[in-house]
Amino acid sequence: MSEVGYLLVNFGGPRTLSEVEPFLRALLTDKDVVRTKFPQPIHNLLFNRIAKKRAKKVSHDYDEIGGGSPIFADTEYVAEELRKRLDAPVFTFHRYLPETHAASLAAIEKFAHPEIRVFPMFPQFTYATTGSIARFFQEKLIPTARKKLKWCKSYPTHPAFAGVFQKIIREFLEEKQLAEEDVVLLFSAHGIPRSFVDTGDLYEYECRASFQKVMEAFPEALGRLCFQSKFGPGEWLRPYTQDACEEIELWNEGRKHVLFIPISFTSDHIETLFEIEREYLPLITQKGLEAYRLPAPNRRDDWIAAIVSILLEFVPTSSCMLVRGTCARNCCPK
Incomplete structure (x- = not known):
């Protein structure tokens, strides 16, 4: 088995109607997504209330598409297929499913080898998706684990x-x-x-x-x-x-x-x-x-093959270049 690990990072989506409100709370209190001038505690208080208010309407929408989002299951399916094709460990991270975070972080930190190649399921880069996840890892992972991460920033024209x-x-x-x-x-x-x-x-x-x-x-x-x-x-x-x-x-x-x-x-x-x-x-x-x-790529075989190609080819980007407001040389505007 390969000594390189791989990590798929994605948005996450409520798997059941009971997860809609926690999902919205996690999303709306992320200040890379909803940017306000409020201190974080006040921001959280305000947007937790908004999440609670919106949950009823959004739950109806999820009910209309089957009672939950397929994004979690699709990501896990792709990860399992990649394990077979790469003969390597493939981890997953779902940004706005907080109940999955502990297991994902533990798996990353326990990986014994020095390199984990990170693939965002977002083709185009924004600080509100890939950047948010990079910040989360910067804040939550132990330093030795952070150093293992080799980021694919994006692949819009691959x-x-x-x-x-x-x-x-x-x-x-x-x-x-x-x-x-x-x-x-x-x-x-x-x-x-x-x-x-x-x-x-x-x-x-x-x-x-x-x-x-x-x-x-x-x-x-x-x-x-x-x-x-x-x-x-x-x-x-x-x-x-x-x-x-x-x-x-x-x-x-x-x-x-x-x-x-x-x-x-x-x-x-x-x-x-x-x-x-x-x-x-x-x-x-x-x-x-x-x-x-027309459908998104979802579980298509050619999409999984494309991920393999990109994973094996990309030039890594430093995580500090993905996080809004940080710069390795302190030369960028905040």
Whole structure:
């Protein structure tokens, strides 16, 4: 067995309805995700109350997609397949499932060899996902364990990653017998506040790079990148997915078939199974157009093969470069 270990890190999602409120509390009290000027105790008090208030509505949404998110099970499935292919230990970490943290941290700390290669299930980097997890490890792991971690920052244009989405699109076009020139490829990425990007977050740039890379295979299709899942006040990355759907007749050039591509999602969960499926598709179909939600990579064999390729090739990034407000040389703005 290999002396190198591997670690898949992901968002985590409630596996049952009883986990919805704890999940929301963990998410909303993460100040890499929801940034306020409040001291942490006051921030926690405020957003614990908001989580409790939102839990009822969000629980209904999860109930509509089967009573929980598939993201945990999908991540564990991918990890098990990677163990077979790499003949190596593969650990998992689920950021917003607090009850899983102790076991994950213990497994990392007990690993006897000097290198664990960390693979974020987020193709595009943002301080609110990969950066948050890097900070968590910085604060929770013992120093000897932290030194083992060799981070893959992101892989927005890696040919293996882009190739998976290209194949998903191509398979769908063939199944439905649709021609490229008749379709709109509507790429929907999870949004973040515009202020994050204005202060140095690379996420928007990397999402656009992914969009352009995948579109290279479909020169006759009409492509559009937009951003979904806005939460709270303030400006987020535009164009918003909802606006793109409501105004589609202004820009679709008469094309009748709209394919949603979840370009920032490697596993389907509430944002795709409910938000895209139940909220955005009807905005398009009610205008007399055909709209389809294409799946995320999920458990696809070619996606697992792509992860292997990236894991074996990437140049590690120092964890201090992934955590907002830290810099090894103290030369970066806080």
